[in-house]
Amino acid sequence: MKPINLNYLFWIRKSRAKNNKAPLYLRIIYKGKRKEINLNHNLDPSIWDSDSHRAMGRSPEARATNQVIFKSIDRIEQILFEYESENKLLTLETFKTLFYGEEPEEENWLGGFKKDGEPVASIDSISECLKPKFKQHSTPFNLSYVIRHNSRKYEVLATEVSIWIKN
Numbered sequence: 001m002k003p004i005n006l007n008y009l010f011w012i013r014k015s016r017a018k019n020n021k022a023p024l025y026l027r028i029i030y031k032g033k034r035k036e037i038n039l040n041h042n043l044d045p046s047i048w049d050s051d052s053h054r055a056m057g058r059s060p061e062a063r064a065t066n067q068v069i070f071k072s073i074d075r076i077e078q079i080l081f082e083y084e085s086e087n088k089l090l091t092l093e094t095f096k097t098l099f100y101g102e103e104p105e106e107e108n109w110l111g112g113f114k115k116d117g118e119p120v121a122s123i124d125s126i127s128e129c130l131k132p133k134f135k136q137h138s139t140p141f142n143l144s145y146v147i148r149h150n151s152r153k154y155e156v157l158a159t160e161v162s163i164w165i166k167n
Contacts, residue, residue: 004080004090006030010053010069014045022048024065026072028095035092037099041068075099089113123162130164137163 007029012022021042028035043065047055054069055062079098083090089112094104110129111122123140130136140162147155 004030004084006076006080006090006095008073008076010039010072011050012043012045012048017045018042020044024068026099028076028092030090030092030095033092035096037096039068039072041065072099087114089119123160126162134164134166137165 009027009029011025011027013025014022016023022045024039024041024043026037026039028037041064043055043061047057047059047062047065049056055065076099079095082088091112097104110125111120113120127136140160142158143161144156144158147157149155
């Protein structure tokens with residue numbers, strides 16, 4: 001059982017405040033990617049402590065906000081425990097779906113899951129879907145490309161490409 005390294009942060013989005021109430025968000029960071037989840041809870045920005053990422057004080061609003069945060073932490077730990085114990089692959093989209101209490105539609109995934117204990121690659125599922133009407137032109141190959149974020153930061157990515165010809 002390999003532990004899942006996931007970070008989270010609670011914050012308020014002051015730019016979307018209406019009637020002096022700002023929405024509370026949960027930011028999940030996993031494998032360098034992040035996903036923001038609206039917790040459907042609004043609070044007065046003046047009671048929010050940005051350092052501790054909690055509501056300050058003992059007012060009913062502060063207590064309700066902190067209760068939402070603690071319940072969210074419990075839900076995060078429950079999801080992580082389930083995925084670690086079952087040794088499943090976790091994605092941010094799956095996490096968000098599970099956090100909202102819905103079940104992910106893994107039967108529609110092309111890859112990134114385990115079948116009979118073995119990982120299933122996307123290219124295998126794509127080949128299975130396309131073979132009746134298409135012929136694979138060449139073996140899949142990796143295509144590298146560069147994304148420029150700013151003048152000092154570049155990211156080199158690789159994607160697997162396969163070429164198919166219609167029968």
